[in-house]
Amino acid sequence: MKNMGLNEIREKYLSFFESKGHLRRQSAPLVPINDDSLLLINSGMAPLKSYFTGDEMPPSKRMTTCQKCIRTPDIDNVGKTARHGTFFEMLGNFSFGDYFKEEAIEWAWEFVTEVMEIPEELLYVSIYEEDDEAYEIWNKKVGLPPDKIVRLGKKDNFWEHGLGPCGPCSEIYFDRGEKHGCDNPDCAVGCECDRYIEFWNLVFTQFDKDEQGNYNLLENPNIDTGMGLERMATIMQDVGTIFEVDTIKHVLDCVCSLAGVKYKEDNKLDISIRVVTDHIRSVSFMIGDGVLPSNEGRGYVLRRLLRRAARHGKLLGIEGIFLSQLSKEVEKMSGEAYPELTEKKDYIAKIIRIEEEKFQETIDQGLMILEEEIEKMKQSNQKILTGEAAFRLYDTFGFPLDLTKDILQESGFDVDEDMFHEEMKKQKERARKARSEKEIGAWGEDPFSFLSEDALTEFVGYTHLEDVGKVMGIVLDGGSTQNAEEGDQVIFVLDKTPFYAESGGQVGDKGTVENDSCLVEITDCKKGSLGRHIHHGKVLKGSLTLGDMVTCKVDKTHRMSVARNHTATHLLHKALKEVLGSHVEQAGSLVDSTKFRFDFNHFEKVTSEELAQVEKNVNAAIQKAMKVEKFETDIATAKKMGATALFGEKYSEQVRVVKIADYSMELCGGTHLDNISQIGLFKIVSEGGVASGIRRIEGVTGINTLAYVENLENNVKQTSAMLKCSAENIQQRIEDLFAANKALEKELAALKQQLNKNAADEFMNDVVEIGGFNYLGIEVSGMEMDDIRDLADGLRDKLSGIVLVASDANGKVNIVSMGTKDAVKRGFHAGKLVKEVASITGGGGGGRPDMAQAGGKDPSKIQEALKKAQEILKDQLV
CATH class of the missing domain: 3.10.310.40 (Diaminopimelate Epimerase; Chain A, domain 1)
Structure with a gap:
């Protein structure tokens, strides 16, 4: 068993499963895509959930990934123990209805014993107590003796999350030896001590739990495995904790160097060293994936981690701003595996520096408030600060409880910690309730789930605005039906359609669906499971019937207006990078037929001069009448060509590229113009902030620009009439009125x-x-x-x-x-x-x-x- 670096282990794992026919995919972003049930990705299977449920077709029935994960339930324990951390990497191999228990178990054993060369005598496994099939494979196929196979109950070895897919699991353990054990003579796998360390969980998803609590066998069972990379590294490097693993220890050593302290010499200092080490890794990866500090949701998690790290840096005696410097050390260790850390290292450091500077300001404000509270307690002869006041300091100013306690104790006071934690609990419940109101459930709902998996929609709308399709499913008032009559509001799925379904910030197409028996007005089109296009409309005439062949006609005017605005946002994205800097990244958009909205990362108000230059750049590009190319290729080729992948978008192996000459090239599934001259005129209507570090530009193109100018012209005419002057003299007239008003104010003040x-x-x-x-x-x-x-x-x-x-x-x-x-x-x-x-x-x-x-x-x-x-x-x- 040789010493192996964390990066080496990751590569060996992914390469091994590639050799077993698995498609290797890059880690998904930490921000869940199209999944409101999670704040941050916390497991290897979370980004693949839609493949397990059948909502999407996987690019391969066998996949392997190393997934970035964040877990924060135990954040207050991070640092206090050497086992807790918020950021970790999860290795996994997955089967979507392909191989099952035998292959999963045998390959796991092969990797552990032959690739990692871990001695078999140091390995144990656990299985679900009722899973005789897994026992037979471990015992008969692999050859493990019965005393190496431990049966555990549902709590330990059965994976389920509410209703839906679930199943038993089998875990692999490493025996660290008696020196890590406890005094219990019956110490074995499942004991709470540190001797037997579980590092790989093989989940056999073979059941579908229904609302009555029945476990129904899945027709196509799945495999979902998870191996903690850091935990495996502790085994291969023979170290006690994740903080001593090579890549993490590098960051830890940098923290110690900045603070001028040594690890494992002072327990109190060790807590702060671990907090800073763990949290800087988390915030670096989160910012790299588009999370920005804020007072809610994942932005609040980021802010809390960052401020906690800053506070513990101060406890270590580190002066000034230091976390941005440490983020570059994280990039040195992990940038090769996660290129976004390298591409955005300056951006990540900038965000951290700005937030750390803000914390310096708020911590000073918090100190003033706390001093006032201390003064009040002195006057009223109280010795304990209320939990509400302590929580207000924490919630409003990011003031950690331990800091509040330290300052109070210096003055001979204490804090009501029970009440503080009660207030914290209330806030978590409020946040959980707010989130649950938006959640769609762990496995989601699909109005057309009754259709078979091969009932898919072929989208032909890139090249055709009119085509014929067959009605495969109709839903009326929430239930499946055979037909919809005149006056009904209906949703339905076709086998082929030219209607673009809302996605990527672009609204769905409008138009009509008709045949000799019916006419349906299409008001919207949205995407459902497996990429089906769900048409929303109203039956204007006749009856729409299951199995009907219908002619689909997209509203050309609406489509063209949307395309103008969408192509314009690509030009705007490029112009913003030219004027404001390469750090600018799209953070959201909305494109409809009347306007566009474009959100982007930037940390200060865009000046009127910068805004004017952006507008000028876009219109100058439009005047060049550049051709817009749209083509499909594989994602690796597209990235090699320099195509920009937008954060928050989920791309398949085959992607669509939108290329505007040599000016812009992005991965985009939207509908676009053939030549940017068709935009006509581009006009920015407004610019403002929508969240911390996020700016928004709204604008218009084409005929909508004329409408905007006409409205401005009418306002000018009305203003000049009120001021009783010509339009050309409005500014001078206003200046005269201001001067007269100022003179009157001066006279009034004297009176x-x-x-x-x-x-x-x-x-x-x-x-x-x-x-x-x-x-x-x-x-x-x-x-x-x-x-x-x-x-x-x-x-x-x-x-x-x-x-x-x-x-x-x-x-x-x-x-x-x-x-x-x-x-x-x-x-x-x-x-x-x-x-x-x-x-x-x-x-x-x-x-x-x-x-x-x-x-x-x-x-x-x-x-x-x-x-x-x-x-x-x-x-x-x-």
Whole structure:
């Protein structure tokens, strides 16, 4: 058994199963594609779920992958133990109705014993207690003696996830020796100690669990295996934990170097070292797959991991921004296997740096809030910070609980951890509920599941806008039916169609389906299982019947308008890279017949000058009248040609390439123009932010540009009429009006100042003495905050003492208090005064000792508040 690096193990595994007729596929992105039931990919089979369910045809009945995975349920334990981690790689070999238990077991044994050369005496297996078939294969075919085969119950060796496909499994264990065992004389496979390490799970998906709880045999059983790559590496490298595996240890050593510490010398420091090491791997891969920091969903997971890593870096004594530097070390170790890390290494580092800088700002804000909470506890003689307050610091400012505890303990306080975790639990339940409302279930629903697997749709719409198809299935009011009558809203599937089904951000085609017996208006077309095109429409005449041959006619005007906008987004994508930088990547789009919407990664507002240049570049390209080529090839060839694959799209082995001369080349299944000159004119209508790091451009093309310009022209005409000037003089007219308005404001301010001076003279008769200082508390009517602030300022200077002014303005209370420096020295505090006074009027506020303002809701309480103010002042000016 020789020492083997993690990258070497990965390659040996994938090559081995390629030699067994498996198609090797690259890891899917960590962001699930067309699957709302998962936040992040957490297993090798998750991206292949549609192949297991039959919703899609797999490119091969045998596949093998090494899948990037993120699991976060135990995030709080990461670092505290050397076993927990959030990022891992899962090796797997899969059969979709091809081979079954015998091949899966024999190949697993061959790989482990012959390729990995692990001694047979150190290997054990477990099986489901009722799976005699697996026992026979292990015992009779492989030759394992009975004492090497352990039967375990359903909890350990039966895989199921709700309803749908499920089955027994068999796991392979490595015996690490007695030194890793426990004191239990019966210690064996299944024990909780560290002696027997499970590294490969073979799942035999042979049942279909129905709603009655019955386990029905699948006609075509499947194989789904999963081997933890890091776990296998710990075995091959004879190390204790995943943090000592070569590729991970490289990152760990870099963390130690930055911090100037050594691993395994201080348990507390080791926790932080492991947290930073694990989390930087996770965030690097997540950002590489398009996840951006945010306050919800997977973006929140990323932000939490990143901030947790930053915090533990500070605990290690690392100064300044450092995580972006570590992300490049992750790329060094994993970039060859995952080229997206290399292609985007500068982009990944930039996102991490920006988020880390933001955290520095928020952590300072959180410290201020925590100091205020500590001050409150001192005043109220409390010793424990409420769990709600601690959770608010965590949720709003990303303030980790351990940081809150450390700071509190320095001042002799503690925190209600039970309540904190209760609040955390409530938030998780809210998030889970919100997600479950959108989930379609683990295995999904298909309105045409009653059709056989060979009932597929042939799409001919790239070359034909009219063709004949046969009606294979009709669904009315949620159920299968033989026909649909006049007036019915119906969905149906044809064996052949020219109607494009909504996908890739492009809306579905519209048009008609007809024959001598019926006319159906098609309002939309969407994709179903196995790529079937589901036509949505209304029967306008006659009856649509199962088995009918019908003529399909796509609305040419609608299709052409959509194609203009779609081709324009390809030009826009290229222009954005030219103007803003190569980091720009498409993050979503919507293309219909009236407009386009294009989302992209960028971390600041696009300036008006940049936007103008983008628009200019696109229109300049359109003027060159470049030809648009559309062709199919295999995905490897397309990528070699330089075709851009869009994040979030799921590509098959055969892909469609859209090439615009030498200007742009993307993988795209949408409908496009033949020449970009058909776009006519391209106009950006708006640009703005839609999420953290995501910008959105909306625009129009062709005839819709004319409509947009006509609307602008009408607005200009109406504006010039209101301003009583020509369209050419609108700007000058507005500048003149601004200048006149500014002069009036200046004149008004001077009049207000004079009025305030006069008012100050009138109010001087109401001055009283409190604690040796002149005090004036008055109520005025109809004055806004700025006005009473000016009035209070003048009164304070005139009487050289303390002023409190309250105003009833449109049913709202405004309060301002000011005092001289000598009054502050004697104990006067304007902030505390207005806070107590405002509470009487149903409001609040605060500020500095010499000046503060507040608001209230009940003007009828102003006089009561003014009386209370005198009592407060007497206490302050002792």
